[in-house]
Amino acid sequence: MLTIAQATYDAIVAHARRDHPDEACGVVAGPAGSDRPERFIPMLNAARSPTFYEFDAADLLRLYREMDQRDEDPVVIYHSHTATEAYPSRTDTSLAQEPRAHYVLVSTRDPDRAEFRSFRIVDGEVTEEPVQVVQSPPAADARAADAWAVDAWGQADRRHTVGHTPTSVVYDCPTS
Amino acid sequence: MAIEVRIPTILRSYTGGAKVVEGKGDSLAALIDDLDSRHPGLRDRLVTSDGALHRFVNVYVNDEDVRFTGALDAVLREGDSVTILPAVAGGAVGGLPPTG
Numbered sequence: 001m002l003t004i005a006q007a008t009y010d011a012i013v014a015h016a017r018r019d020h021p022d023e024a025c026g027v028v029a030g031p032a033g034s035d036r037p038e039r040f041i042p043m044l045n046a047a048r049s050p051t052f053y054e055f056d057a058a059d060l061l062r063l064y065r066e067m068d069q070r071d072e073d074p075v076v077i078y079h080s081h082t083a084t085e086a087y088p089s090r091t092d093t094s095l096a097q098e099p100r101a102h103y104v105l106v107s108t109r110d111p112d113r114a115e116f117r118s119f120r121i122v123d124g125e126v127t128e129e130p131v132q133v134v135q136s137p138p139a140a141d142a143r144a145a146d147a148w149a150v151d152a153w154g155q156a157d158r159r160h161t162v163g164h165t166p167t168s169v170v171y172d173c174p175t176s
Numbered sequence: 177m178a179i180e181v182r183i184p185t186i187l188r189s190y191t192g193g194a195k196v197v198e199g200k201g202d203s204l205a206a207l208i209d210d211l212d213s214r215h216p217g218l219r220d221r222l223v224t225s226d227g228a229l230h231r232f233v234n235v236y237v238n239d240e241d242v243r244f245t246g247a248l249d250a251v252l253r254e255g256d257s258v259t260i261l262p263a264v265a266g267g268a269v270g271g272l273p274p275t276g
Contacts, residue, residue: 023267043264052267057234057241064184064261074264081268089268095232097186097262 002102002118003132004028004076008040013114015042016080016106023053024106028076029067037075037102045079052091053079076118078104086115088126096121102129179207179252182259190215199258204235205248207258222260223248232263 008028016024025045028037041063046056055063067074077098081089086107088096096103099122107115120127178198183191191197197215201207205223212219222233228247229235235242235250236259242250252258 025264027264047265047267049267051269052265054263054265057236057243057263060234060261060264061236061239061241061259064259077264079266084268089266091269092266095263095266097184097232098264099186 001130001132002037002076002104003035003134004037006133006135008037009116009133011040011042012076012078012104013106013116016078016108016114019045019080020108021050021082022048023050023080023082025053025055025077025079027063027074028078029070029072030075032071032073034073035075039072050082074098074101076104077101078106080106080108082108084109086117088119088121093121093124093126096124099123178254180257181207181211182257184261186262187218187221187260190218190221202252203248204237204242204246204250204252204258207252208248232265234261234263235259236261 012026012028015026018024023045024042026040026042029039029041030036031038043055043059043063045053046059047054066072079092081087084107086105088103088105092103092105099120103119103121105115105117105119109115116131118129118131120129179200181197181199183195183197188194197211199207199210201210208219208222222230222235224230229242237245237250237252237256240250242248245251
């Protein structure tokens with residue numbers, strides 16, 4: 001499962017909207033081994049294409065150096081599809097080279113509803129996973145209290161309520 | 177002549193989990209051959225059967241992308257630091273984009 005802060009989720013969707021109709025891409029880094037996506041890092045799509053993305057090679061080196069110095073992992077690697085569903089394409093699958101990352105796909109094909117889904121891609125095999133959006137960064141102790149809104153398979157616009165918080169919370173996707 | 181080589185996560189299965197290994201060679205091609213002699217299989221992950229660097233693997237000597245400094249012919253010197261990083265790339269289309 002991917003657990004991600006609402007603010008980070010919103011930032012990813014906003015980046016995808018901003019770069020539409022080109023694909024947007026970026027990383028959310030987190031402390032090494034923590035599986036916590038904490039530091040949102042939007043990247044330039046060097047391909048500037050509606051059907052392809054690639055981090056610029058120099059940016060890529062800077063990014064990995066910085067994560068190394070800060071002892072971070074690329075916990076989330078995200079990109080958008082602008083005319084198709086938020087599911088890894090054959091290209092995505094064959095080029096995925098971070099087996100420990102959550103690959104987040106956002107589709108901006110519908111201007112009013114964003115799709116936000118998360119996958120593991122290991123050795124060419126795609127496994128979808130639930131996305132849990134939390135109100136604040138998932139610090140170790142505060143996680144349970146803040147957790148809500150598990151829409152297992154990520155239709156971001158779908159309204160739903162969650163049973164394990166005192167008051168149910170309705171999730172609205174940003175539509176700007 | 178010792179050259180420090182930084183290995184990305186996905187290739188650490190070839191280096192026994194090591195993040196940094198040492199190698200030698202006066203060109204990138206020679207360094208990769210040297211590494212492959214101790215970490216068999218690594219070469220095939222970096223170099224195509226046609227003898228070119230894989231399009232979606234980035235190799236840097238110090239801060240320079242070797243694509244701009246001769247690719248496999250890039251010259252190496254004692255104390256250089258080589259970084260291998262898989263490209264972060266993909267996209268909605270079914271096929272790969274033109275190489276370049």
